[in-house]
Every structure is written in structure tokens, then in C-alpha cells.
Amino acid sequence: MNAWHKLSVNEAISLLATDVEQGLSANEAKNRLAQYGQNKLRKGKRFSALVIFVSQFKSLIIWVLIGAAAVSAALGETVDGIAIIAIVILNAVIGFFQEYRAEKAAAALARLTAPHCRVVRGGHSVVVAATEIVPGDILLLEGGDLVAADARLIQTSVLRINEAPLTGESQAVDKFTDGLPLETPLAERNNMVFLGTSVTGGSGRALVVNTGMETELGHIAKLLEAAESGETPLQRQLERVGRLLLMACFGIVALIFGLGLWRGIPPFELFLSSVSLAVAAIPEGLPAVVTIALALGVQRMVQRHALVRRLASVETLGRAQVICTDKTGTLTMGEMTARKLITPENLYRVTGEGYATEGTFFSGNVESMPSEKPDLLALLRTLAACNDAELTLIDNRPVVIGDPTEGALLVAAVKGSITRGVFETQMPRLATVPFNSERKRMTVIRSRDNHTWAFVKGAPEVILSRCTLIRTDQGIRELTESDRTRFLHANILLASDALRVLAVAERPLDGFSFEQGKGVNDAEIEQALTFLGLVGLQDPPRGEAKEAVAKCKRAGIKTVMITGDHPDTARAIGCELGILGKGDEVLVGVELDRLDDETLKQRVAQVSVYARVTAEHKLRIVRAWKARGAVVAMTGDGVNDAPAIKEASIGIAMGITGTEVTKGAADIIITDDNFASIVAAVEEGRGIYDNIAKTLAYLLGSSTGELIVMLIAVLLGWPLPLLPLHLLWINLVTDGFAALALATDPIDADVLNRPPRCSKSALLNRNLLKLTLFTGLLAASVTLGVFAYELYIIGNSLDHARDAAFTALVITGLLRAFGARSEQRPLWQIGLFSNMRLFLVVAVSFTLQLAIHHVPMLQTLFQIEPVSLHQCVTWIGVGFIPLTALELRKIIRSQAKKI
Secondary structure (H helix, E strand, C coil): CCCHHHCCHHHHHHHCCCCCCCCECHHHHHHHHHHHCCCCCCCCCCCCHHHHHHHHHCCHHHHHHHHHHHHHHHCCCHHHHHHHHHHHHHHHHHHHHHHCCCCCHHHHHHCCCCCEEEEEECCEEEEEEHHHCCCCCEEEEECCCECCCEEEEEEEEEEEEECHHHHCCCCCEECCCCCCCCCCCHHHCCCEECCCCEEEEEEEEEEEEECHHHCHHHHHHHHHHHCCCCCCHHHHHHHHHHHHHHHHHHHHHHHHHHHHHHHCCCHHHHHHHHHHHHHHHCCCHHHHHHHHHHHHHHHHHHHCCEEECCCHHHHHHHCCCEEEEEHHHHHECCCCEEEEEECCCCEEEECCCCCCCCCCEEECCEEECHHHCHHHHHHHHHHHHCCCCEEEEECCEEEEECCHHHHHHHHHHHHCCCCHHHHHHHCCEEEEECCCCCCCEEEEEEEECCEEEEEEEECHHHHHHCEEEEEECCEEEECCHHHHHHHHHHHHHHHHCCCEEEEEEEEECCCCCCCCCCCCCHHHHCCCEEEEEEEEEECCECCCHHHHHHHHHHCCCEEEEECCCCHHHHHHHHHHHCCCCCCCEEEEHHHHHCCCHHHHHHHHHHEEEEECCCHHHHHHHHHHHHHCCCCEEEEECCHHHHHHHHHCCEEEEECCCCCHHHHHHCCEEECCCCHHHHHHHHHHHHHHHHHHHHHHHHHHHHHHHHHHHHHHHHHHCCCCCCCHHHHHHHHHHHHHHHHHHHCCCCCCCCHHHCCCCCCCCCCCCHHHHHHHHHHHHHHHHHHHHHHHHHHHHCCCCHHHHHHHHHHHHHHHHHHHHHHCCCCCCCHHHHCCCCCHHHHHHHHHHHHHHHHHHHCHHHHHHHCCCCCCHHHHHHHHHHHHHHHHHHHHHHHHHHHHHHC
16 A cells, blocks of 8 residues: 555645546546455355354264253153253344444444535546545545545645544545655644545545545545454353253263162162263253353443343453553533633633533632623633534433534633623624634634624734734733733643643734635734634543543453544543552554554553554454453454454444444443443453352352262162252253243442453353362251161161252252352341342242142152251251351451451
8 A cells, every 4th residue: 555645745646646637537547446356345255144043053062962952851851941941042033133333333434424525537526436536536625524535635735634543533634635654654644535424614626546445535444344253252151051960960970870770779770860960960051140240240231321232242341351441522522622721920720521511710719700801701702702613402412413523612702691692683694704724723803892802813923923012900901922822832731731722812903804704814813913812622531431530440351542632632641540650661653553463452551542543453452462362352442443443352333423334243232331330340240250250160060069969879879869850950940040030130239349360361260169178068968867777777768868858858958048148258248138139030940849749749749848947947957967068168268368
């Protein structure tokens, strides 16, 4: 790709062999179209609804569950088989609807291109389909046009371009035709226009230099195609857990079957028990638990302004170690705001954010009323008078129509109870001398009570050079060199705080006459001005962003700001929000270009702010963090953010300002464009992981207990303590429902005070295996103890002993669910009723357990006898033993940590 911005106008025209006045001939345009191809972006691969639905069944554990359902049905356990299939289908349906729109980014990108454009062909201005323009065409630009290709400007007249879709920055850019240095960043190539951007004002002519996939937008499309999001950590962990559980369960079941044959247990009875045990041991409730935990988290996240497009991405966000965030509109309001006003007598601080008209003026710590401050009133009056913007309400939200900077000045005036409507009626506009990059100032001439006034604003050094008077509390006096030096120094101080500074002045023009439609001699009227003051503007940080960044630090998450803005502005915002700390670096895009991937990987941990970056830079930053093994979240709203968002471990798009391209590439959409909502989503993600982990521990504890009971009984030569239907009942009704209730547990208040989990940390880790084995041994000991006591010590029948073992194991599991809610905090700290779903599930499951003892049909089905009150109390007391032991374990471990 040629460095067209470096070439002069004549060099670019010569290189593309075209004529500025005549343009290309029809035949030449046709030949070049055959050579370069149509001016359109290539669409990415599309996925059908069927492919997305079928992809929900990729997991090994899902197919094992389908097999388990088939075996259950073959053994006559139709209800259990149907329940398992229902779980599998529910999981697939929810996943399908979450992912259905996941691959539309490329199509959305193509829709950014203009449908038609105006070019010069054969000496005439003609409208052609944008797909038909070619390098060498002369593109005609006017206000409101979408730019149809990348082009080198050859003529401009106050041309301003909104490049937000490409660079992410909301400020319109002034354009001119001069050549630029080769290393000029994309955001500063002011002699170029780019496909997908729009003309906000003025007009111009541009030489088309690149079309289709060779444009900057096409380059982003290629990056988007190349970006790979991959599986989430949760998906990888669940697949690994599924394989381990399958191997362990089948191995133990095979061992039990072999030992049973050796012990002489009837083969058919042993086969039924072994198959039932296998079905019971495999936690088929796990996919449902994960899906429900994620789905409930998604519902909570909607209330906290986050929409989730892929369920598994919620938990991934909880693992985030790095959040790479855009500045404009995410950390900041995305709306310019007047923050400081300097008059000849005072410095005023302006409160309020963005375009909201609520705000006050403070001089020091004292509130100032403009009506009582002539200097402030004169300044605000000029801000409203010298202004082309309009302020309106859309959905009860203030919106600026026109230039964002002028909108900010107008809002400041409204805060002082001054509106443009008053000026339009009481001080009608006579003439306007518009702003441009050469003049660096704007003048509006208005009439009031038979007097004419010029209101001027512009660059401080330009306005001060044209002022001879200054307005003070004592009246108007001569502007001295000391005054001029003082205000130029104030301009430097405001600029050092990353404020954009404008100077404001006025002049009476009673000796001049103006007629509508006739030009104004700006050289005559823009002199001998009366200086009124300076205005410092900034896109201010969101009020809650600083606390959100602090929360990230406490949670062990590094916040990295990536922006196309100027380095000084980025540094100031980074310091104000606490992103830039001691030893942190600011890296500019041109410096990043000099780093190879390995060097960037080593240095990326020290850089907290990136400025003047492109889409490719953002993608490299994300890849560098991933190369270090980090789980990285990427946020943004512009097209230039889309490749990095897709590549990141978790992609986050802004819902208000975000383009359709960015939303299509993202996993999560933030509906209020607020960084604090991202942090809230991280909190939800961590809570969801905790619920999945505690539920997995609970399920595995139950399965382990059942396996140990059957294994020990076979090893000792005892009759099997549990029948196949007992195992399926425990698995489906008691453990299954309680596990689902555990998945809805409230999030711990201190979840953001812990460091993030390592992306390589196993869901089925050593601590969880220890807890699982300990829990299983407790449950098995109680069950086998009850069985042995009833059968061998008291001498009751085998059926009675099985009843006791079955019920004791059920009660043990139900009570243990309360303790499973936390591995650290004891039950009395958590609260018995803080998860009412779990409390109700345990109560209903306990009632069902009593029902099968006393309903004749169920008694026959389960081969079970009625239970007396004494037995019930005894078995409940026995069921408390594992729960008590687990609670004591928490206390002992807590005390050990304090030593």
C-alpha cells in the first residue's frame, strides 16, 4: 500500500495518470474496474442456523449423556431418560439463541460503504454506484456524503470529516492538501479521506487511490477475518472435566462389576446395578447447572447494563486479568464539556458532564451566578452568539446537532441561563465568517437595538494577537503586553491538563454596514477586538470510572487504555483515573511499530496507556497479552476495534456508540457504554464461576459417595446396599434439584477483593479433588454404617437395611447442600435463608423422600417400607454428621490460616 499522504498532489496525480479537470474517460474507468475489481468489501464466511445448532452437541460429555439416556430407557427407566434428554436439549437451545448472530460482523462492515457517489468522468460530474469507482477517479465531496473510497485530497474548502468509524475519535477532523511525513499516524493524515467516514461540513475534491479490500477499512476487514477468539476457558475446562470423570467412573464401575462377579453376585443384578451406578456417577446435571448458572448471570447482567451474546463468555470475563479499554465514550463521556473558564478577573470551574445542561460555576470554592458576574456573563453570551450548533432532546437525552466543540460551548452558556434562541430573536444573525484550519477563528455578526456586534472565537494565540482591549470589572481598558503574556501562559497551563483551549472576544461594529447574502471583509472586522477570556474543554472522565478502575486494581485486574487520541490527552486522562501509576508507560503507535512481536510481549506488562493507535496496533496488543497467557478483555465501539474485540478472550462492544460491526464481533454488549458496567460484569462472571465450582464439588461428592458405598460393599462381600432405582432417584431428584439451586447462589460480597484465577487453573483441581474425596468418604461411611447396623447388628431384613441406607444417603446429600455453598465460610455466616431456592428445594426433596415411604404405589416401585417417626429422627440426626464434619473442617482451616 503506497504512502499516499507523503506524496504531493501533483505526484499522486502523475502516479495514477489522471486529469484533475477531466477525470477518467468511460473506457479507462472500465479498464481499471477490470484491473482492480469492484469497490466493495469481501464478505466473511457465514454460518447457518443449522450449523450453529449442531455445534452445541460437540462436547464429549453431551454424547455420553445421550448414551446414558438411551441405556436408562432400555432398562425401563423412561422418566430418567427423558429428563436427561431434556437437559441436553435445554442446554443446546439456550446456547443456540445466544450464538445465532455471532458471525455477522463482516456483513455489517460491508454496509458501511456508500451506495452512490459523485465523480468526474469525461469532464462531467456524474453519479455512479460506489462499487464502480476505481483508483484515479476524481471524487467530489460535500456535507453529508459518505466517503466511497480512500482518496488523496487535491482541493478543499473548509472540509471536515468524521472519522469515528475508523479511528474511534468523535471530533471531526479539518482537512487540507499539503503533503505529510511518512511516519504520520493514520489519525493525523489530514490530507486523506477514507472509506466509511463521512463529510460533516465543507466540500472538496479527492483523487481515489485505493478501493475495496485495499482501503483502510478493507485492511480492518482482513484483520477481522484473521482474528480468532477460540474456545473459552470454561469450555476447555468442562471438556477436560468430562473426560476425567468418564474415565474415572467407567474404571470404577468396571472394577465393581468384576469384583461382583468374583463374589458371586448374580450377573443380571450386577449389570443393572453397574449401569445404574454409571448413570448416577456421571454428573449429567452439570451441563444444565452450567447453563442455568450462566443464564441467571445473564439476566442479572442485563439489569447491570450488559447484554451477553455467548453464554460461556460470562465466566470468561470473571477470569479476566487485563481489560484493554477504549477511552472515548467508555472511560469518558464521549461528549466535549467546558470544564474551566478564565476571564480577566477570575478562574471558574464548571460542573456537570457531557451535554447535560445541569451544572454550576465555582470561583475557588464559592458558587458564582453569571447574572452577578459581568465578566462571566459576557463570556457565556459570546459562546452562545458565536455558535452554529443546536441542542435538542432525543428520548429525554440532550443531543448536540453540529460540531461537538460548539455543542460544549452552547451547553456551558445554557448552564448560565443563556440560550441561542434568545440570540436568534433578540440578536438576529447578519453574517458569518466560518472557521477553517488556516484562519483558526470564527466570527458571527449580530444586530441588537440598532447596534451591531462581532463575536469571535478561535485559537488563543490568534485571538490575542488581534485584541487591543480587555474587559475587566472596572470596565474596558487597553490590553497590555503583560496581559497578553499572562493569558498565553494560562493557555499553556490549560493545555498541559489536556484541555482544548479557545479564546473569546467581541467588538462593536456600529460603523459598518452588512447586507444579507453579501460577503464580509474579515480583515477589517477581526481586529481591535476586546478580549473576554479563555475556555478549557475536555471529554471528561465518567464520574464512576475512577472507582471502577480502583475496583479492578483491588481485584488484581490491570486496566489498559488504548486510544487514537493525542498522547498528552491520553496521559492526562490515564493519570486522573488512576490507570497510569508509578513506573507505568505511555506508548505511541509510531513507537509500537518499531517493536517486533517478541519485544512487545515482554514490554506490554509495563504499558498502561497507548495513544495514536490503529486497528492493527490494537490487535497486536491483545495478541501480546494472550501470548503471555493472560485472559484479556477488549472493549471498543469503532470499526477499528472490531478485530481486537474478536481476537480477545472476551470481546466487549459499546451499545450506544458501538457500530454494528463491533457488536457483531463482540461476546458482550454494554448498553450504557460505561466502564463501570464492565467491572460489574466481571463481578458477575466471578460469581458464576464460584457457583459452577461449588455445584461441581457437590455433584462429585454425591457421585463419589455412591461409588464408594457400592465398591466397599462388593469388596466386603455384602449385598448391594442400593438398588438401581435408588441410585437413579438420588441422582435425578435429590442431587439434581439441589445442584440446580446451588447454581443460583448469591454472589459473595468480597468476590472483587480476590485476584483473578489463572487461565490455566483447572476447574477440577487438587483442592476440589480432596474435598470431593473427603465428602464422599463421609457420606459413604454414614450410609454403610447405617446399612451394617440395620442388617448385621440389629438383624433387620435386607430390604429394611436398604431403606435405611437409601434414606440416610438422601438426607446426607440434602443437608450437605447447605454447607456446599462456601468452602471457606461456615453456614451460620452465610445464613440458612440467604438462598431461598435451595431451602425450598431441600424441603420439597425431603417431602418427596417421605412420600415414597408412605404412598403405596411408590412403596411398591422402590421396594421400600413406611418409616416411623423414631427412624426419621434418627436418620436425620445421622445425616447431620457429614455436614457437621465439613463445617468443622472450614473452622480448622480458617484458624490454621491465621496462625
